[in-house]
Amino acid sequence: xxxxxxxxxxxxxxxxxxxxxxxxxxxxxxxxxxxxxxxxxxxxxxxxxxxxxxxxxxxxxxxxxxxxxxxxxxxxxxxxxxxxxxxxxxxxxxxxxxxxxxxxxxxxxxxxxxxxxxxxxxxxxxxxxxxxxxxxxxxxxxxxxxxxxxxxxxxxxxxxxxxxxxxxxxxxxxxxxxxxxxxxxxxxxxxxxxxxxxxxxxxxxxxxxxxxxxxxxxxxxxxxxxxxxxxxxxxxxxxxxxxxxxxxxxxxxxxxxxxxxxxxxxxxxxxxxxxxxxxxxxxxxxxxxxxx
Numbered sequence: 001x002x003x004x005x006x007x008x009x010x011x012x013x014x015x016x017x018x019x020x021x022x023x024x025x026x027x028x029x030x031x032x033x034x035x036x037x038x039x040x041x042x043x044x045x046x047x048x049x050x051x052x053x054x055x056x057x058x059x060x061x062x063x064x065x066x067x068x069x070x071x072x073x074x075x076x077x078x079x080x081x082x083x084x085x086x087x088x089x090x091x092x093x094x095x096x097x098x099x100x101x102x103x104x105x106x107x108x109x110x111x112x113x114x115x116x117x118x119x120x121x122x123x124x125x126x127x128x129x130x131x132x133x134x135x136x137x138x139x140x141x142x143x144x145x146x147x148x149x150x151x152x153x154x155x156x157x158x159x160x161x162x163x164x165x166x167x168x169x170x171x172x173x174x175x176x177x178x179x180x181x182x183x184x185x186x187x188x189x190x191x192x193x194x195x196x197x198x199x200x201x202x203x204x205x206x207x208x209x210x211x212x213x214x215x216x217x218x219x220x221x222x223x224x225x226x227x228x229x230x231x232x233x234x235x236x237x238x239x240x241x242x243x244x245x246x247x248x249x250x251x252x253x254x255x256x257x258x259x260x261x262x263x264x265x266x267x268x269x270x271x272x273x274x275x276x277x278x279x280x281x282x283x284x285x286x287x288x289x290x291x292x
Contacts, residue, residue, distance in 0.1 A: 077119050095125070103132075118147060126152075134149075134160065167215075170211070174197055175227075177204075187216050195209060252287045255284060256291075266278060266281035
C-alpha cells in the first residue's frame with residue numbers, strides 16, 4: 001500500500017542510470033547524423049576533391065554517372081592551371097576524352113568540356129572543337145565555347161558574348177496552352193521550372209518547360225492561358241550578374257565600337273547593378289574606346 005506522502009505528491013521513481021545513458025547516446029547519434037548528412041552531401045557534390053590518375057580515368061569512363069565525369073573534367077582544368085609543370089603535362093593524357101565528351105556528351109557535360117578546353121589555348125584540336133560548339137543547340141554550351149575562344153584570340157564568338165548582355169528570349173518547346181509558374185524578378189537557373197504547356201488545349205496533357213539559362217525573369221511575352229505555337233517566344237530572362245561580368249571581361253579583349261551601348265548600360269542603374277559589374281563595364285568601355 002502506498003504511503004500517504006506518495007499518494008499526495010505523485011512522485012515517480014528517478015530514472016535509472018542505464019536509461020539516462022541510452023537517451024544520451026540516442027541524442028548524440030542524432031546530432032552526429034545532422035552533422036554527417038550535410039558533409040556527405042557536400043563531399044558528393046564538391047568538385048574540388050582531388051582525384052588520382054586512375055580515378056580520373058575511371059570517372060571519365062563512367063557514362064552512368066555524369067556528375068563523376070563533371071568532377072573529372074573540373075580536376076583536369078585544375079591540372080591545366082597548376083603552377084607545377086609536371087601536373088600540367090599530366091592533364092594532356094586526358095585531352096582525347098575531353099574532345100570526345102565535347103562532341104557526344106550531354107549538354108551539361110559539353111558545356112563543362114568547353115570550359116576545360118578554354119583553359120589550354122595551345123591545343124589546335126580544342127580550338128576547332130570550340131568553333132563547332134558555337135553551333136550547339138544549348139545556349140549554355142555556345143556561351144562557354146564563345147568565352148573559351150577568346151583565350152585563343154578568336155573573335156568568332158563575339159555575337160554570342162554580346163548576347164549575354166541582353167535578355168534571353170525563350171521559345172515554347174511545343175504547342176498548347178501556356179500555364180506560367182514564375183513571375184517577373186524571380187531568379188532562375190538552367191533547369192528551373194518556368195511553367196507548363198497543355199498540349200491539345202484545355203484538359204490535355206501538361207508538359208513542363210524549364211529555363212535554359214541563369215538569370216531573372218524579365219517578363220512574359222504572352223499572357224498566362226494563351227495558346228502558343230512551337231518556337232514562339234514566350235518569356236524574356238535577364239542575364240545573371242556573373243554572366244554579364246564574364247561577357248564584359250571578354251569584350252575588354254575583343255569588343256568593338258558598336259558594342260559600347262550594350263557595355264555602357266551597366267554604368268547606369270545605381271545599386272541595381274553590382275559594383276564588380278559596374279567596374280568591369282567601365283574598364284571594358286575604356287579599352288574599346290582605346291581601340292577606335
